[in-house]
Amino acid sequence: xxxxxxxxxxxxxxxxxxxxxxxxxxxxxxxxxxxxxxxxxxxxxxxxxxxxxxxxxxxxxxxxxxxxxxxxxxxxxxxxxxxxxxxxxxxxxxxxxxxxxxxxxxxxxxxxxxxxxxxxxxxxxxxxxxxxxxxxxxxxxxxxxxxxxxxxxxxxxxxxxxxxxxxxxxxxxxxxxxxxxxxxxxxxxxxxxxxxxxxxxxxxxxxxxxxxxxxxxxxxxxxxxxxxxxxxxxxxxxxxxxxxxxxxxxxxxxxxxxxxxxxxxxxxxxxxxxxxxxxxxxxxxxxxxxxxxxxxxxxxxxxxxxxxxxxxxxxxxxxxxxxxxxxxxxxxxxxxxxxxxxxxxxxxxxxxxxxxxxxxxxxxxxxxxxxxxxxxxxxxxxxxxxxxxxx
Amino acid sequence: xxxxxxxxxxxxxxxxxxxxxxxxxxxxxxxxxxxxxxxxxxxxxxxxxxxxxxxxxxxxxxxxxxxxxxxxxxxxxxxxxxxxxxxxxxxxxxxxxxxxxxxxxxxxxxxxxxxxxxxxxxxxxxxxxxxxxxxxxxxxxxxxxxxxxxxxxxxxxxxxxxxxxxxxxxxxxxxxxxxxxxxxxxxxxxxxxxxxxxxxxxxxxxxxxxxxxxxxxxxxxxxxxxxxxxxxxxxxxxxxxxxxxxxxxxxxxxxxxxxxxxxxxxxxxxxxxxxxxxxxxxxxxxxxxxxxxxxxxxxxxxxxxxxxxxxxxxxxxxxxxxxxxxxxxxxxxxxxxxxxxxxxxxxxxxxxxxxxxxxxxxxxxxxxxxxxxxxxxxxxxxxxxxxxxxxxxxxxxxxxxxxxxxxxxxxxxxxxxxxxxxxxxxxxxxxxxxxxxxxxxxxxxxxxxxxxxxxxxxxxxxxxxxxxxxxxxxxxxxxxxxxxxxxxxxxxxxxxxxxxxxxxxxxxxxxxxxxxxxxxxxxxxxxxxxxxxxxxxxxxxxxxxxxxxxxxxxxxxxxxxxxxxxxx
Numbered sequence: 001x002x003x004x005x006x007x008x009x010x011x012x013x014x015x016x017x018x019x020x021x022x023x024x025x026x027x028x029x030x031x032x033x034x035x036x037x038x039x040x041x042x043x044x045x046x047x048x049x050x051x052x053x054x055x056x057x058x059x060x061x062x063x064x065x066x067x068x069x070x071x072x073x074x075x076x077x078x079x080x081x082x083x084x085x086x087x088x089x090x091x092x093x094x095x096x097x098x099x100x101x102x103x104x105x106x107x108x109x110x111x112x113x114x115x116x117x118x119x120x121x122x123x124x125x126x127x128x129x130x131x132x133x134x135x136x137x138x139x140x141x142x143x144x145x146x147x148x149x150x151x152x153x154x155x156x157x158x159x160x161x162x163x164x165x166x167x168x169x170x171x172x173x174x175x176x177x178x179x180x181x182x183x184x185x186x187x188x189x190x191x192x193x194x195x196x197x198x199x200x201x202x203x204x205x206x207x208x209x210x211x212x213x214x215x216x217x218x219x220x221x222x223x224x225x226x227x228x229x230x231x232x233x234x235x236x237x238x239x240x241x242x243x244x245x246x247x248x249x250x251x252x253x254x255x256x257x258x259x260x261x262x263x264x265x266x267x268x269x270x271x272x273x274x275x276x277x278x279x280x281x282x283x284x285x286x287x288x289x290x291x292x293x294x295x296x297x298x299x300x301x302x303x304x305x306x307x308x309x310x311x312x313x314x315x316x317x318x319x320x321x322x323x324x325x326x327x328x329x330x331x332x333x334x335x336x337x338x339x340x341x342x343x344x345x346x347x348x349x350x351x352x353x354x355x356x357x358x359x360x361x362x363x364x365x366x367x368x369x370x371x372x373x374x375x376x377x378x379x380x381x382x383x384x385x386x387x388x389x390x391x
Numbered sequence: 392x393x394x395x396x397x398x399x400x401x402x403x404x405x406x407x408x409x410x411x412x413x414x415x416x417x418x419x420x421x422x423x424x425x426x427x428x429x430x431x432x433x434x435x436x437x438x439x440x441x442x443x444x445x446x447x448x449x450x451x452x453x454x455x456x457x458x459x460x461x462x463x464x465x466x467x468x469x470x471x472x473x474x475x476x477x478x479x480x481x482x483x484x485x486x487x488x489x490x491x492x493x494x495x496x497x498x499x500x501x502x503x504x505x506x507x508x509x510x511x512x513x514x515x516x517x518x519x520x521x522x523x524x525x526x527x528x529x530x531x532x533x534x535x536x537x538x539x540x541x542x543x544x545x546x547x548x549x550x551x552x553x554x555x556x557x558x559x560x561x562x563x564x565x566x567x568x569x570x571x572x573x574x575x576x577x578x579x580x581x582x583x584x585x586x587x588x589x590x591x592x593x594x595x596x597x598x599x600x601x602x603x604x605x606x607x608x609x610x611x612x613x614x615x616x617x618x619x620x621x622x623x624x625x626x627x628x629x630x631x632x633x634x635x636x637x638x639x640x641x642x643x644x645x646x647x648x649x650x651x652x653x654x655x656x657x658x659x660x661x662x663x664x665x666x667x668x669x670x671x672x673x674x675x676x677x678x679x680x681x682x683x684x685x686x687x688x689x690x691x692x693x694x695x696x697x698x699x700x701x702x703x704x705x706x707x708x709x710x711x712x713x714x715x716x717x718x719x720x721x722x723x724x725x726x727x728x729x730x731x732x733x734x735x736x737x738x739x740x741x742x743x744x745x746x747x748x749x750x751x752x753x754x755x756x757x758x759x760x761x762x763x764x765x766x767x768x769x770x771x772x773x774x775x776x777x778x779x780x781x782x783x784x785x786x787x788x789x790x791x792x793x794x795x796x797x798x799x800x801x802x803x804x805x806x807x808x809x810x811x812x813x814x815x816x817x818x819x820x821x822x823x824x825x826x827x828x829x830x831x832x833x834x835x836x837x838x839x840x841x842x843x844x845x846x847x848x849x850x851x852x853x854x855x856x857x858x859x860x861x862x863x864x865x866x867x868x869x870x871x872x873x874x875x876x877x878x879x880x881x882x883x884x885x886x887x888x889x890x891x892x893x894x895x896x897x898x899x900x901x902x903x904x905x906x907x908x909x910x911x912x913x914x915x916x917x918x919x920x921x922x923x924x925x926x927x928x929x930x931x932x933x934x935x936x937x938x939x940x941x942x943x944x945x946x947x948x949x950x951x952x953x954x955x956x957x958x959x
Binding site: 096222226 | 397400
């Protein structure tokens with residue numbers, strides 16, 4: 001059924017369709033509407049399962065990961081400071097090989113406080129051992145959430161689904177909400193190991209030896225590597241049933257392009273328009289949307305970018321003291337490319353500022369004509385956003 | 392490494408099946424949990440300190456015998472109080488702000504209706520120390536009951552032909568049926584109490600009793616009407632409220648007549664409703680909002696109005712008569728006090744015509760040789776907080792010594808005096824001061840004779856506020872009253888009682904504040920599995936080898952029984 005809903009409500013719809021056994025969450029702007037909607041459904045009995053109202057995000061994650069260890073399907077959602085507060089438990093959730101699914105509404109981190117879109121909160125969790133998927137719009141947020149349960153439960157690894165503050169969380173779009181029976185058919189109840197048995201008490205995650213620790217890490221690392229094929233298979237399988245799939249990366253007009261722009265999340269939608277405009281004026285530019293960040297889809301990315309002479313990476317986050325985080329990752333992924341594409345990083349939309357068609361065209365013009373590619377990122381300023389390319 | 396190896400659930404996370412008992416985590420501890428039952432707010436609110444939480448817990452399990460036994464720890468009159476008490480306890484109920492107070496009075500009635508239990512003896516230390524109790528109202532009955540439970544031979548002396556005092560003579564049967572009162576009286580008299588009726592005591596009799604008994608308690612009440620002090624009070628057809636309630640012939644006179652009752656309290660409401668039941672043509676209550684004590688509960692006002700009684704705020708200034716009989720009450724207009732809605736009927740007419748007037752504006756001690764040598768305080772006999780008068784061996788309880796004229800206050804004063812007498816006669820003054828610690832007058836008698844420390848009467852259990860959020864809101868159980876049309880034709884009991892199922896459900900709403908019910912949360916949430924039940928009872932103790940002082944047990948204790956102690 002097609003509904004005109006916000007991205008937050010799209011995620012909530014997805015969660016309800018997936019029939020989680022345990023939902024534990026704590027409200028934080030701009031994620032709160034997910035929690036509120038699920039809570040409403042919990043009070044009317046439509047959600048099913050158990051909703052645990054906890055006193056913090058740290059406890060939300062502790063609750064979800066413990067529940068997951070008993071073999072049930074679990075979900076939580078958070079944002080920004082809440083995610084930062086959860087950090088310690090994120091390592092536990094991954095290290096204990098749970099299948100927790102979490103929606104993260106990307107929001108700037110304090111200080112100073114802000115409520116708008118910025119990806120640094122989830123990218124700061126890069127090394128916690130969670131899978132990370134970044135969504136472009138409301139529909140993709142809904143679809144990816146459903147996919148996430150299947151991926152997490154097969155791999156026994158937790159999955160984060162990212163949607164951006166405001167642009168997705170609070171913007172309304174027509175969104176296709178699948179029929180419950182269809183989702184039930186596609187997503188079976190979890191077949192997770194039940195690690196706790198009252199008749200045979202046990203204690204999980206105790207202290208291990210150095211060698212045991214290394215071996216557990218190795219197993220997790222192998223599972224992450226294997227995850228690439230699982231995410232791809234689940235996405236294709238989803239496409240066969242529901243008619244929508246997204247890939248690990250998406251390439252638009254990249255064949256023979258002289259410049260490929262790499263984007264993630266909502267900037268991609270605007271970039272599609274800017275690219276089409278410049279191509280109609282004869283510029284050979286392509287677009288590569290990165291959807292999966294962990295595990296990093298090196299092979300899929302290289303198959304798109306290896307032969308491009310120029311790559312521009314445009315992003316809404318920064319690792320202070322270096323550059324945009326996606327840019328660093330992409331540079332590292334292409335270091336062994338035979339053609340050695342030139343790569344320039346651009347920062348736009350930090351703190352939730354607007355990234356419009358003009359600013360993206362400015363980036364493309366700049367990267368297309370640039371003679372020197374710099375190691376440092378270029379901040380796309382407001383003048384560019386208003387006036388187009390004059391350099 | 393193969394696909395199956397890195398996804399094999401048995402390999403991917405460590406799990407140990409060994410015990411962690413070897414780790415003496417208790418050595419980390421800086422403080423330990425303390426298990427201590429505390430007063431529930433309702434118990435503190437009850438002048439008689441009834442053990443409500445325990446009674447509720449018993450009733451919630453369907454154990455009405457246990458519930459009744461819990462009430463009998465402190466009260467001789469559960470059947471009576473389950474009907475007529477002003478239930479101050481309920482206004483203190485922690486459930487009040489959540490979804491409505493537990494209906495404690497209705498539960499006391501249910502315990503007395505469905506349960507059976509004998510009073511428990513507290514000690515035999517009073518053996519050979521006889522005490523006389525003069526007056527068998529709620530104060531005298533309570534004193535006799537508790538003195539007998541402490542081993543004293545008790546002689547209970549009543550001036551009228553039946554025991555019960557104001558319970559028998561002052562409270563109409565539609566509120567307190569005779570057979571209900573008799574049920575409590577029978578239980579009280581199963582103790583070592585010699586009850587005599589038709590035996591008024593004069594000054595000589597009192598002196599004699601003081602000679603033959605080690606102590607005498609005066610619980611004679613206040614039977615003299617307070618006069619209005621306005622012209623016309625001597626007219627025929629003007630009678631005091633209590634006289635009206637006591638006298639069948641006076642009641643018969645109201646048939647077909649227009650009756651005005653003056654007063655705002657229980658006696659006024661009772662007189663009006665009795666007049667309705669005796670066929671009065673019209674019954675009006677005139678109450679003076681600036682002067683009157685209002686009735687103990689709104690329920691009675693509502694019930695009276697349902698039965699056709701009309702209430703008007705007015706200030707009588709004169710009774711007007713024709714040929715020596717009252718024919719009207721003149722009233723002055725009532726001024727509205729600043730910000731206080733003291734006058735509900737703004738345009739009160741000046742003259743209310745009538746055939747009979749019942750004045751019920753309060754009771755006085757009256758004159759008696761019994762009190763001639765005693766000190767007085769605001770119209771009552773002066774005594775210390777435990778009822779000791781200036782005359783050695785003579786104690787006072789009930790309305791004669793107090794302005795707080797409710798059944799439960801009278802009962803409580805009887806209990807206080809009984810303890811004072813017992814301790815004065817047996818020389819155990821320490822525990823008396825413990826019982827009255829902090830200047831409080833409510834205390835548990837049961838606890839004075841129980842091994843272990845006496846709980847501080849000033850400490851009320853701090854319940855876990857989180858239980859407000861998690862407790863599902865449920866409406867208090869209620870039983871319908873008798874239809875108003877049926878009520879006015881007789882003296883059938885008005886208030887309906889809960890059935891056993893309803894009572895069990897109502898008791899289940901109780902949080903049992905301050906009382907351990909063995910819910911096991913403290914043990915369940917202890918991360919070191921160190922909280923355990925002791926002696927198979929509902930008491931918990933932390934194993935010092937493993938309790939690391941984290942306080943989880945205290946945080947989850949809904950009832951405020953487990954708290955964290957001071958730093959070691």
